[in-house]
Amino acid sequence: MQRNMTEHVHEVPLFGVSDYIAVLNQTLEYTYPSVEIEGEVASFKVNQGKWVFFDLKDADGSLGCFMSLFNLRVPIEDGMKVVVRATPKVTAWGKFSLTVQSIRPSGEGSLKKSFELLKAKLDKEGLFAPERKRTLPEIPAHIAVISSTQAAGYADFVKILNERWGGLKVDVAHVQVQGEGAPEQIIRAIKYFNGQEVLPEVLVIIRGGGSVDDLAAFNDEPLVREIAVSRIPTLVGVGHEVDVSLADMAADVRAATPSNAAQIVVPDRKEFAGSLRFLVQRILARMSGLIDERAKEAQDALRHAWTLLDARAELLLSQLVTNRQVLSAYDPRAVLARGYAIVRGEATVGSSITVEQHKRTITAEVTNVEER
Amino acid sequence: MSKNDSKSVSQKMNELSELVAWFESDEFELELAIEKYKVAEQLAGEIGKDLSELKNEITVLKTKFDA
Numbered sequence: 001m002q003r004n005m006t007e008h009v010h011e012v013p014l015f016g017v018s019d020y021i022a023v024l025n026q027t028l029e030y031t032y033p034s035v036e037i038e039g040e041v042a043s044f045k046v047n048q049g050k051w052v053f054f055d056l057k058d059a060d061g062s063l064g065c066f067m068s069l070f071n072l073r074v075p076i077e078d079g080m081k082v083v084v085r086a087t088p089k090v091t092a093w094g095k096f097s098l099t100v101q102s103i104r105p106s107g108e109g110s111l112k113k114s115f116e117l118l119k120a121k122l123d124k125e126g127l128f129a130p131e132r133k134r135t136l137p138e139i140p141a142h143i144a145v146i147s148s149t150q151a152a153g154y155a156d157f158v159k160i161l162n163e164r165w166g167g168l169k170v171d172v173a174h175v176q177v178q179g180e181g182a183p184e185q186i187i188r189a190i191k192y193f194n195g196q197e198v199l200p201e202v203l204v205i206i207r208g209g210g211s212v213d214d215l216a217a218f219n220d221e222p223l224v225r226e227i228a229v230s231r232i233p234t235l236v237g238v239g240h241e242v243d244v245s246l247a248d249m250a251a252d253v254r255a256a257t258p259s260n261a262a263q264i265v266v267p268d269r270k271e272f273a274g275s276l277r278f279l280v281q282r283i284l285a286r287m288s289g290l291i292d293e294r295a296k297e298a299q300d301a302l303r304h305a306w307t308l309l310d311a312r313a314e315l316l317l318s319q320l321v322t323n324r325q326v327l328s329a330y331d332p333r334a335v336l337a338r339g340y341a342i343v344r345g346e347a348t349v350g351s352s353i354t355v356e357q358h359k360r361t362i363t364a365e366v367t368n369v370e371e372r
Numbered sequence: 373m374s375k376n377d378s379k380s381v382s383q384k385m386n387e388l389s390e391l392v393a394w395f396e397s398d399e400f401e402l403e404l405a406i407e408k409y410k411v412a413e414q415l416a417g418e419i420g421k422d423l424s425e426l427k428n429e430i431t432v433l434k435t436k437f438d439a
Contacts, residue, residue, distance in 0.1 A: 141382050149432055158430065166426030167381050175437045188437040273420040279388070280416045283395045287405050294402060 021090050028088045037063070037098065038083045038106055041076055056084060056098070067100035073183065073220045075117035076103060080110040085180070102180055104216065111212050115219050119246060122221075127228045127250050134233045134252045136265065137201045142169040143265060144193040144200035144232065146186055149174045153208025153258035157237075160262035165269055171200060177207040183220035190226045202265055203232040205247065206258040209240045218245035227251055237261030333358070381422050388415045 015023065039056035046052050052067045054076070065084060076082060083106045086098035105114040122128065147154040149172060161168070173189035176182045186205065193203055205227070207218070217223070218238045227234050228250040236248050237255030248254040255261035328334060332342065336358040345353030347369050355362040379387075391412040394400065 139382060139385060141380065162428055166423055166428055168428040170428055170430040172430060172432045173435065173437060174432055181438060185437040192433075192435060192437070269423040273423060276388070276416040276419055279392055280413055283392060283409060283412055286395050286400075287402075287409055290400065290402060290405070 018092070021092060021094065024090045028090070032088055034085055034087060034101070036083050036085050038081070039063070041078055041080050041082055044076055044078050052100075054078075056082070064095065064097040065100050066097050067103065071100065071102060073222055074103070074105060074114045075121065075221075076105075076114070077117065080105055080113055081107045082110060104180070108212060111216060115246070118219065118221055118224070119249070122224060122228075122246065122250070127224065132228070132252075136233050136235060136253055139267065140168065140201040140265065142171075142198075142200045143202045143204055145170060145172045145204045145206065146175055146189045146193075147172070147204075147206045147258070148177045151177060151208050153206050153237075156208070157204070157206050157258040157262045160259045161266060164262060165266035168266065178210060178214045178217055182217035183223040186217070187223055187226045190230055194231050199232050201232070203230055203234045204261055204265060205234065205236045205238070205251070206255075206261050207238045208258055209243070215239050215243055215245060218247035221246075223247060224250045235261055235265055237264075381419055381426065384415050384419050384422070388412060388419065391415070 044054040175185040234251040236251035241256040
């Protein structure tokens with residue numbers, strides 16, 4: 001019996017403190033390389049602007065958590081229910097803690113709280129300000145789309161786009177649109193398009209409907225900031241009409257759904273052809289109007305010329321009448337008509353003279369000449 | 373074959389817009405208007421035809437964004 005006990009004592013491994021901690025960490029890492037734990041946040045604090053510490057607790061227990069501020073993508077505060085993805089670890093001082101890789105709000109209340117906190121923060125920075133919004137080109141020739149090509153929302157977008165317009169160059173970045181990796185993939189795709197030598201004219205980010213949790217990727221702070229600083233004007237259509245994400249709010253233009261995004265980004269070809277016809281008719285109307293205007297101007301000018309001509313003719317006629325009256329006053333026949341006569345011939349006794357009266361001419365002989 | 377055949381819809385649209393602007397500007401001259409109207413009418417017809425025939429060129433990038 002004694003011998004067995006001694007053997008048993010020898011089977012118990014002996015470690016140094018640091019070695020034992022290392023073995024514990026190896027065992028934890030092997031057993032739980034990564035684990036998700038849900039709980040309520042308590043004692044949340046940020047140290048040196050770099051490190052985040054908080055406790056994750058439920059009714060019967062509490063775990064210390066540590067993470068870098070860089071990995072904190074959504075606002076967190078005490079009392080919020082969250083899910084952390086973490087690696088369990090025993091520190092050199094023997095304290096058990098979770099090294100958190102990511103944290104996301106859990107449950108509608110926490111999601112809403114986180115949404116409101118981040119919304120207030122970004123709004124204060126002016127990311128949603130109306131004066132930052134750019135207009136989209138009316139008829140783009142080249143657009144970029146960021147979506148999951150397997151999603152129904154993407155299929156809706158492409159269907160409506162093809163129905164409405166043609167001749168468009170569309171570059172599509174296939175990304176994850178929900179889950180933990182989604183925001184980072186979308187950010188990479190935004191950076192990719194913004195780094196192109198020839199920029200697309202519009203950057204469309206779309207995702208169909210889903211639960212609040214599904215759409216949470218579009219409330220990720222780094223993603224919202226990336227959308228806000230995009231050199232390419234952005235159009236974001238996420239979820240359904242009632243779903244509003246912070247990505248929507250930071251975009252230059254918000255679409256209610258992916259289908260609506262297609263309706264916004266290109267005009268409808270039938271309506272457009274109709275507007276072209278209207279345009280040509282408008283030119284024709286303008287031309288007809290101007291021709292009428294010119295014709296009226298010509299008529300007015302002609303009428304004015306005739307008026308001037310009439311006035312001139314009247315003046316001339318009036319002058320003619322006056323001249324005729326003057327002339328008639330000098331007409332010898334008028335004098336004769338008043339009873340006078342013209343006598344022609346030599347005024348010597350015995351000469352023959354003619355006496356011209358108004359209606360007759362008399363030939364007479366001079367019988368006497370008397371000087372006065 | 374029209375000389376506009378090699379032009380894109382956007383280029384044709386720009387030309388049409390310029391013509392419309394000319395018609396609505398003080399530079400309008402009746403003597404030139406008929407010729408320009410014919411060009412505008414032809415452009416509008418070609419754009420309408422292009423729009424009914426053209427397909428979008430959709431390319432899914434091979435670039436991976438997951439890492």
